[in-house]
Amino acid sequence: MSAAPAIKVERLVKIYKQVPAVDGVSFVIPPGSIIGLLGGNGAGKTTTMAMIMGLLTPTSGRAFVLGAEMPHQRYRVLHRMNFESPYVEMPMRLTIRQNLTVFGMLYGVPDIAGRIDQLAEALDLSQLLDRPTGRLSAGQKTRVSLAKSLINSPELLLLDEPTASLDPDTADWVRAHLERYCRERGATVLLASHNMAEVERLCERVIIMKQGRIEDDDAPARLLARYGRRTLEEVFLDVARRRDEAREAAQ
Amino acid sequence: MITRTESVLAFSPQRVAAMMLRYWYLLRSSWPRLIELVYWPTVQMITWGFLQYYVMQNAGFFARAGGTLIGAVLLWDILFRGQLGFSVSFLEEMWARNVGNLMMSPLRPLEFVTALMAMSIVRLSIGVIPVTVLALIFFGFNLYGMGFALVAFFVNLMLTSWAVGIFVSGLVLRNGLGAENLAWSIMFLFMPLTCVYYPVATLPVWLQPAAWALPPTYVFEGMRALLIDHVFRADLRLMARALNALFLAGGTFGFLKLLQAARRHGSLMQTGE
Numbered sequence: 442m443s444a445a446p447a448i449k450v451e452r453l454v455k456i457y458k459q460v461p462a463v464d465g466v467s468f469v470i471p472p473g474s475i476i477g478l479l480g481g482n483g484a485g486k487t488t489t490m491a492m493i494m495g496l497l498t499p500t501s502g503r504a505f506v507l508g509a510e511m512p513h514q515r516y517r518v519l520h521r522m523n524f525e526s527p528y529v530e531m532p533m534r535l536t537i538r539q540n541l542t543v544f545g546m547l548y549g550v551p552d553i554a555g556r557i558d559q560l561a562e563a564l565d566l567s568q569l570l571d572r573p574t575g576r577l578s579a580g581q582k583t584r585v586s587l588a589k590s591l592i593n594s595p596e597l598l599l600l601d602e603p604t605a606s607l608d609p610d611t612a613d614w615v616r617a618h619l620e621r622y623c624r625e626r627g628a629t630v631l632l633a634s635h636n637m638a639e640v641e642r643l644c645e646r647v648i649i650m651k652q653g654r655i656e657d658d659d660a661p662a663r664l665l666a667r668y669g670r671r672t673l674e675e676v677f678l679d680v681a682r683r684r685d686e687a688r689e690a691a692q
Numbered sequence: 693m694i695t696r697t698e699s700v701l702a703f704s705p706q707r708v709a710a711m712m713l714r715y716w717y718l719l720r721s722s723w724p725r726l727i728e729l730v731y732w733p734t735v736q737m738i739t740w741g742f743l744q745y746y747v748m749q750n751a752g753f754f755a756r757a758g759g760t761l762i763g764a765v766l767l768w769d770i771l772f773r774g775q776l777g778f779s780v781s782f783l784e785e786m787w788a789r790n791v792g793n794l795m796m797s798p799l800r801p802l803e804f805v806t807a808l809m810a811m812s813i814v815r816l817s818i819g820v821i822p823v824t825v826l827a828l829i830f831f832g833f834n835l836y837g838m839g840f841a842l843v844a845f846f847v848n849l850m851l852t853s854w855a856v857g858i859f860v861s862g863l864v865l866r867n868g869l870g871a872e873n874l875a876w877s878i879m880f881l882f883m884p885l886t887c888v889y890y891p892v893a894t895l896p897v898w899l900q901p902a903a904w905a906l907p908p909t910y911v912f913e914g915m916r917a918l919l920i921d922h923v924f925r926a927d928l929r930l931m932a933r934a935l936n937a938l939f940l941a942g943g944t945f946g947f948l949k950l951l952q953a954a955r956r957h958g959s960l961m962q963t964g965e
Contacts, residue, residue: 457958487961494796496960498952512955516702519798528961529792532718532784539717546710547797573721589793 445508447472447597447629448493453502455488455653462488464653465502470631472596475623477644478633479677485653486633487528490601493631494524507597518597520548525590526601530582533575537566537585540574541592548593560588564618580611587615594626601633612636616643637674647673649680656680703806707799711807715781716814729819733769737823740765741831760919761889762833766824767845767915768888771908772879773819774853775860777812779875782861786869795960801951805944808861809854816850838915841924845911848932852907853879855939862950866959888912907935 448470455463463485470476478486491497493504495512503510509517531540538557545553561567564584569577574585583603590598603619604612616639623630634640640647641661649657649664657664657680661673668676719725744761785791794804827833835842860878864871885899886908892900903909910932917925954960 488958491958491961496792496795496955497958498955516798516800519796524796526792528789530789531793532714532788532790534721535714535717539714543710543714543717544793544797546713547707547794547799549704549706549798 444472446470446505447474447507448631449505450489450493451503451505453489453492453504454500455485455492455497456500461653463492463499466650466653466655467502468648468655468658470629472629473623473627474646475630475632475644477640477647478631478650479635479637479640479647479673480633480650481635481681483652484650486635486650487526487601488653489650490524490526490599490631490633494522494599495519520593521595522597522599523548523590523593523595524599524601525586525603526599527605528601531574531585531589534573536571536573537561537577537588538570540585541588544589544592550593556592556594557588560591564588580607583607583611583615587618591622596626596628598623598628598630599633600630602636603632603634604636604639612639619643637672637677641673649677651681656683702800703802704798704800707803708807708810711799711804712810712814715784715807715811718784719815719818726818729773729815730822733766733773733819733823734826736765736769737762737827738830741827741833745831759831759833760916762827762831763835763838763915763919764888764912766820766827766835767849767911768883769820769823770816770846771849771853771882771886771911773816774812774850775857775879776875777815777819778808778854778857779860779864781808781811781815782857783864783869783872783875786864786872791865791960801948805858805947808857812853812857813850838918841914841918844929845915848907848911848929848936851933851936852939855936855943856882858940858943859946862947865947866950866954866957868959882906882908885909886912891916905935907932907939910935 446469448468450466450468453463453466454461466485466489478489480486488497492499493506493511495515498512505511507518507521509515535543541557541560542553545556550556557570558567561570564587566581566584566588569581574582577585587603590600600619604615607615619630620643622628630643632640632643644661646658646660647664648655659667664673664676665671668679670676670679740761744759785794824835827835838845856878860875863874885903886906887895887903892903892909892913895903910928914925914928914932917923917928
């Protein structure tokens with residue numbers, strides 16, 4: 442028998458004031474895979490992620506996470522998943538250790554102090570553990586957010602622009618750590634980004650969204666071959682302009 | 693399959709402790725926050741204490757009703773600071789943009805609310821206990837001399853403050869920090885009607901039913917009965933308790949509905965203004 446999907450989304454729709462932000466999106470993500478959700482600003486990536494996380498109720502359609510329907514059955518699975526997003530922050534006055542202790546307790550982590558030491562070592566935070574989170578650089582804060590998202594060793598990790606506003610070196614370092622974590626834990630990752638290089642490096646499959654809809658969904662290599670392009674960025678531009686041209690032609 | 697009722701009833705003391713620890717870390721790290729807790733109740737008590745001292749020297753009634761003004765100020769502070777303690781702890785999450793992290797964690801709304809209630813008692817204790825000691829030293833008013841009645845007053849005032857705090861938190865969750873001012877000012881809407889400093893009979897007859905619909909009115913009437921007539925009115929205590937049960941149920945229902953609406957409108961993702 443095949444394993445249940447980590448994420449299953451069926452005809453997901455979200456309408457704000459009669460404007461569809463997500464318009465009939467469906468996909469299935471098998472466990473243990475790293476999938477990229479690609480799209481420009483306003484493509485519907487964050488809204489789709491929010492519905493998967495249970496922070497947003499869909500107008501119609503259904504989202505299942507680790508077998509639980511979101512948001513109604515979220516408490517069945519919230520302890521097995523985690524997320525990182527630029528739209529939320531960690532309390533600034535608390536030190537890294539205090540923040541991670543609080544989230545460790547919230548997620549029911551058995552040996553919190555041990556887990557914090559483990560993460561601090563892996564994410565190069567050991568020297569900073571007793572520093573208030575508000576006094577960290579952008580790169581350090583991103584590593585702290587990543588530590589928080591890994592505190593419960595999640596089976597499913599939802600990452601929204603995890604390397605946004607990071608310098609190339611730190612961004613590369615974060616990607617390497619994510620790759621290592623997923624390989625060792627066998628975790629599933631859904632990564633929303635408009636950083637093509639990041640998606641190309643990390644993801645075995647890419648879902649390209651535009652104006653709330655899925656424009657394409659395939660492995661990066663197959664997308665490159667199909668569009669006859671050398672990089673995912675060129676594929677993305679092709680997809681982005683295709684509909685604009687179609688719309689102009691129709692007009 | 694877990695049902696919605698099961699998920700609401702599942703309760704983890706560890707998650708409540710986690711949230712209390714979070715607020716305790718915050719209080720400990722910020723001396724302005726600690727001073728703010730004590731500063732205003734002290735100013736209030738001293739001002740009203742001197743006023744009471746003045747009128748006691750000039751009016752026979754107030755000489756008999758010793759302590760009613762200071763007592764009213766201290767009880768009002770329990771009501772006001774109780775609600776503020778609840779709401780400010782909640783607002784800290786909004787200011788820190790941490791609501792998304794909490795809503796995505798296994799923390800249940802009931803656990804969150806329990807932690808906020810516990811923190812409102814902690815914050816209130818830090819703010820009001822020193823002030824009650826000052827009231828005893830400066831004006832000879834011993835709040836603890838009320839004995840069991842004080843416990844009854846305290847419980848009822850805290851229940852009202854939590855009911856209002858829960859509802860206001862729901863409004864802020866749904867409408868963002870634009871609704872923050874409500875947290876600071878909503879209790880003052882109650883002030884004239886709950887008859888903190890004067891008997892209900894002072895109000896126009898048509899307004900009195902509105903006053904009697906509010907639980908704190910019974911507490912302040914009860915305090916005056918105790919300090920002026922030296923009688924503990926158990927009937928007033930029971931009415932306050934019954935009304936508080938309604939207020940708490942209404943506040944919780946409102947909070948859950950507003951949380952549902954916040955999930956529908958995407959407010960949990962945008963916790964700014």
